[in-house]
Amino acid sequence: DYISRSLRTGVNAISGEINPVALLFNEVILKHIPKQRDKLISVLGKWVKYIEEAMEKDLKEYYVSSAGEMPTAFLWARTILSEAPDQDKYPVEVPLIRSMCLSKKSKAPRGLRFVRDKSGKVVTEKFEILYSNGEKITVRRPLLEVVKDKKLFDKGTVARGSVTR
Numbered sequence: 088d089y090i091s092r093s094l095r096t097g098v099n100a101i102s103g104e105i106n107p108v109a110l111l112f113n114e115v116i117l118k119h120i121p122k123q124r125d126k127l128i129s130v131l132g133k134w135v136k137y138i139e140e141a142m143e144k145d146l147k148e149y150y151v152s153s154a155g156e157m158p159t160a161f162l163w164a165r166t167i168l169s170e171a172p173d174q175d176k177y178p179v180e181v182p183l184i185r186s187m188c189l190s191k192k193s194k195a196p197r198g199l200r201f202v203r204d205k206s207g208k209v210v211t212e213k214f215e216i217l218y219s220n221g222e223k224i225t226v227r228r229p230l231l232e233v234v235k236d237k238k239l240f241d242k243g244t245v246a247r248g249s250v251t252r
Contacts, residue, residue, distance in 0.1 A: 094121070162199075167250060168226060177213060180226040181250060185243045189233070198240030202230040 093100040100117060104110045120127060150158055164182040187199040202210040211227035244251055
């Protein structure tokens with residue numbers, strides 16, 4: 088910290104360090120950044136872009152989005168499998184969510200609700216789950232959507248330690 092302060096004020100700085108990582112850090116701050124600032128920014132920007140593109144390519148299969156859109160966030164919740172599926176032979180994977188509210192800000196409230204069809208039934212998608220023991224099962228996952236009106240937020244699926252849906 089003293090080194091960066093001395094550089095800002097134009098004072099000569101001398102640093103002694105035994106730790107090789109700290110020594111490298113001090114050398115970069117004292118010698119390389121002042122002389123090669125623009126080049127370092129350019130190289131760093133290229134590496135950040137490279138890593139971002141590589142991660143996007145490698146992780147794309149794990150973060151599925153509908154309609155080819157780029158997901159901005161993912162929500163994770165513990166789930167249970169319904170014991171009594173309705174009309175379908177596949178169980179419903181119910182997310183355990185206490186509150187569907189994402190933001191309580193008065194200017195920008197955001198919350199979740201289940202996507203429903205015209206008859207008011209929750210829309211689901213089928214997914215295959217592979218357990219660590221090799222067992223595969225097909226489940227239906229309910230679809231959620233983000234809404235801006237607090238009146239449209241659904242209630243959570245958990246109340247007082249019990250599943251409510």
